[in-house]
Amino acid sequence: MVVIRRATEADIAAIAAVGARAWASNVFSFEPELPGMRAHVEKAFRAFAEVSYGNVLVAVVDETVLGWGARDEDNDYISDLWVDPVVHGQGIGSAILRTLKSNIADAGYSRARISTHARNVRAIRLYEREGFIIVEQGPEWSTSLEREIDKVKMLAELR
Numbered sequence: 001m002v003v004i005r006r007a008t009e010a011d012i013a014a015i016a017a018v019g020a021r022a023w024a025s026n027v028f029s030f031e032p033e034l035p036g037m038r039a040h041v042e043k044a045f046r047a048f049a050e051v052s053y054g055n056v057l058v059a060v061v062d063e064t065v066l067g068w069g070a071r072d073e074d075n076d077y078i079s080d081l082w083v084d085p086v087v088h089g090q091g092i093g094s095a096i097l098r099t100l101k102s103n104i105a106d107a108g109y110s111r112a113r114i115s116t117h118a119r120n121v122r123a124i125r126l127y128e129r130e131g132f133i134i135v136e137q138g139p140e141w142s143t144s145l146e147r148e149i150d151k152v153k154m155l156a157e158l159r
Contacts, residue, residue, distance in 0.1 A: 007056035014065035019045035
């Protein structure tokens, strides 16, 4: 059974590892892997986890972190949603997303926002199944890819 809970300091390594694996599995399916990119992304996920684990929700099965999501700040924007590639399609992303949306609604917001690479079809389909619609598409700087990419911004009404 999947349990969604607030991350603890003990989850930092797992958050970083799941994020890096999920990112690489997805992005390298439609973007070229440049030298050093994987190490750069792994370092970025580790730094994020060390600073922001208190804002992270983890999906845990038998004490193993299989996915996580975050709001960088207490607002209506979901900054991260990552699921270990070995468990894609098992409802973990949906469970995290629903919990994040519920938390956003509980904080008094009437909508939730999320964005992703426009070529990330798997994520877009998940977000659409969970009530998000595309409200904008266009170029945006990607720190991880170190260039401009085409992104979609999505919105879900919560009330």
